[in-house]
Amino acid sequence: MAAVRSTRYYVYRESTIRVLLYLLLFAGAAVMLLPFVWMLTTSLKTSAGVLSMPPQWIPTEWKWSNYIVAWHTSPFGRYFFNSFFMSGMTTIGEVILTILAAYAFAKMKFLGRNALFTLLLGTLMIPGQMLLVPNFVTISRLGWIDTYQALIIPWLASVFAIFLLRQFFRSLPDELWDSARMDGCGRFRFLWRIMVPLAKPAIVTVAILKFIGGWNAYLWVLVMTNSELMRTVPVGLVSFSSEVGTQYELLMAASVLAILPILILYFFTQKQFIKSFARTGIK
Amino acid sequence: MLRRVALLALVGVVALGWIGAAVEIEFWHAMSTYHQENLQVLLDKFHEEFPDITVIATYQGRYGDLEAKIGAATVAHELPVIAQVYENWVTPIQEILYPIGDYMTPAEKDNIIDGLLPSTIYDGIVKTLPFNKSIMVLYYREDLVPTPPTTWVEYVTMSAALTTGDDDGDGFPDFYGTGFRPVNPELFLNFLDQAGGDILDANWTEVLINNEAGIAAGNLVADLAPYSFITNEYMSNHFPNKLAMFIDTSAGVRYNREAAENAGVTMGVARVPAGPVTQGSMIQGTNLAIFDVDYWTEEQKQAAVVFAKFLIRDDNTVFWAIRSGYQPVTKTAYATPEWAAHVASTPDQVAMSAQMIDGFSQILHPAYGDMRNIIATAFEEILAGVATAKEALDAAAAEIELLLDE
Structure with missing residues (x-):
């Protein structure tokens, strides 16, 4: 009985550590990805949305034409x-x-x-x-x-x-x-x-x-x-x-x-x- | 006199496109975004009017990049025929600047507005022509600043009143009365001029920056610092959400207005607050320089003169100003119906024009570039509160004196 309890405790502990580890890695990945996400969403914003306060994480108006305009600028x-x-x-x-x-x-x-x-x-x-x-x-x-x-x-x-x-x-x-x-x-x-x-x-x-x-x-x-x-x-x-x-x-x-x-x-x-x-x- | 007539006749011949062979000239510039589009319109117009001259306009990056390239090209004998230049870039190489003034009538030279002319003259000869010139003005939120400050005292008082507390607890005010970019020491030079000061005396032998006027200008910066949002980014990135008013170049009007409109507030433009002596403001922007080097032919240099004079012709300087936020560079341009209509329909422009007439240009000392860096450091130290105005300006003066000794 004691052995079963010990095993359960071990599995529980390992799972908890693993979850915490993944949370930490996820947080780190999110921080690293944030500038890229910002770049991607900003590329689809209107000029009004770029510096709006509070910041727009998701564009209110998706402006795909930015890519066409940018491509033809040079x-x-x-x-x-x-x-x-x-x-x-x-x-x-x-x-x-x-x-x-x-x-x-x-x-x-x-x-x-x-x-x-x-x-x-x-x-x-x-x-x-x-x-x-x-x-x-x-x-x-x-x-x-x-x-x-x-x-x-x-x-x-x-x-x-x-x-x-x-x-x-x-x-x-x-x-x-x-x-x-x-x-x-x-x-x-x-x-x-x-x-x-x-x-x-x-x-x-x-x-x-x-x-x-x-x-x-x-x-x-x-x-x-x-x-x-x-x-x-x-x-x-x-x-x-x-x-x-x-x-x-x-x-x-x-x-x-x-x-x-x-x-x-x-x-x-x-x-x-x-x-x-x-x-x-x-x- | 005979020589001048002959030279003017030569320019006329080129201008009318009567020379047999087509001439090609390279023009280096730093105009991007909206400005590049407007420049292209002028280039197309020029090519229509002067089909025998082809201007190959090349974007050479931002001002710092263009300066580096001109510096390297000078040594390597790879300069273009004509380029946009800040005065201090070419002051050390003034001996290879083509004497454009020799190919202009006295009336044409007199027509350049007074604040700009001194920055084009080397050894008594006009060697550059003003092109994209802007002036520093005060931008403000009309909802928060019903009447913009007209004096230093009002500027400090209003900045203090508009600066809020620190509700978000980050250790800084949530909203500021004004703002500064330390990388732009011209803001300090405005205050210096307004206090009746200068960097050097008229003979360039004595440093004046730390005299009474200099300390007054420095103290103003120190007084404003607690109520100032300080950043090296564009102010339009933070206006109008972070600050109520700021001094910036008129060339940024489009970006600043967009920022205000995007935030749903109305932006006003006013002259800068007056100091104890003047209400002056420093003229920014570049001139056109033609390089008098032996690897370009006289025909190419003359073609460049034609192009430079075309760019500052009333209709073109007005077009450029209306589209860009830069200011017309000739006196008669301000009297054209097009410009009058623009001013009538653009209230911002009234203050810009008035400020431009009172504008002053940078000194043409060969070491101005280094002096500017030294002043930027002093300006930043005062803003950051790490030195008093006297300490920072005394240190700057000592460094500038070393430059003079060199």
Whole structure:
């Protein structure tokens, strides 16, 4: 009898903890989702409803036309293409170059390796804004202003990504290389057939961070391009805002459209995404 | 004299579209939302009138972005032919500004309203033209403020009376008499001018910001602070639910009116309250600058002159003002029937026009941009109550003196 009571107590206690846990998680999820819900509902409000007091959580009048108006305010079709192209190319390029550089710094011995790596890390300390003018001059001298080269080539390498992947490569045992070498495997084959699959979580992290970074790039695109044909989605979003006010309902409609590709990317890569962030410790 | 006649003749030739080859010029601007639509109307009209000149207008982001891009483009020799600029952006590069004034008649120059002209002149030559100029005015809720304040004393008294208690218990008043954006130190510069003060003396050798007038302006800010809703967001995000009146640019009138209408209250516009010396208000907004650089041809620079003069022509500056909330930039524009009709049908505009005539522009010191940042810090410190007016302005003066020494 006492054993049954003890079991019931245990089950009751476990259930209570589980319910509390779910409530806590639900509350946390609600807090995280709130800005997105607000963005979605605001995108369907009239301008009167956007800043009304008390706040309108559900629009009194659903204004679907905000999406059509927002889409036609700027050439968003072109902007989306440019954002995809720029983000995709920089992601592919950076992943390839990062793998090569990180492997060299992690597993190969060459003269000045540590000094070179320290120098690379040192560049992380320089604020990006400080480099804007010199970079603009460089791009201009190369004749790349208002071209895809300007949007893609300077972003094909990232010191942070090299650092991240190098640390991951270093955690893999050197014996792997010894064994592979005994089986007649060369450096290049060893890298792509053994190291890369093992480092998949870190590589996915690098790729995701790069794609999101490219998708959100604003100032660089604005400064390096002049024509509408070369602009990207974030530049289009800013055009809903001026020095004296913002058309919030249109901005939110365009923002919903802008985050859709990132959301779709997340849904398809959700498992890998969570796993990679957990493995690499990136928050 | 002969040279001037020849130059004016050249402008005339370009203006009439008699030159053989079409000219293309790039125009960088920061006009978005409603303003971009209105600018496009003007561009279409220009292209109809001047088919041999093609203006490629490019939106370059907000003012900060445009400033960064012009700065970078100056170094990289990638400037456009013509751009919207705040005075302090181009003061350090005034030697590469095209002397637009040489291609204007004395009557055309005299026609620019008095408060705007000084901010266009470098070394005695008109080198920019005013374009989207606005003026700071007082916006207020008519239901709560039947008669807007006309003096500093009334402004403080009414702000105090309109500020309510803290019923929701969040530690702050539930409703404020007025409000300020600390990122906008021009609000403080208004008070400074109204007290008879200035940042520097006429020769730019002595810092005056912490003199008696400066302290009076600072004390006004300190007196208003307890009754002020302080935010760096647009005031239209909070008006009229959070505050009863505030000083803001006339260019924001559309957003402010929408906010009031959405809340079901009537908004009024009045001149800013007068200080002990003036009822002045700072003119905001940008000018048009043509860049005298060797990678653009003389024809392109002349075409840009034609375009700039087109934009400030009476019919166009009136159109722009009616649609945008910016103010006409020429004296004769205020006398046009279109403008008179607009003022008659738009009561808000009466105060804006009157305020514009009394407006003052920023000084053309090369370090004004840095001075502005220093003043913004002092303004914020006084509003936050972390420094008295004297402490904050003494510190600001010391920093500005260092800039002068440089």
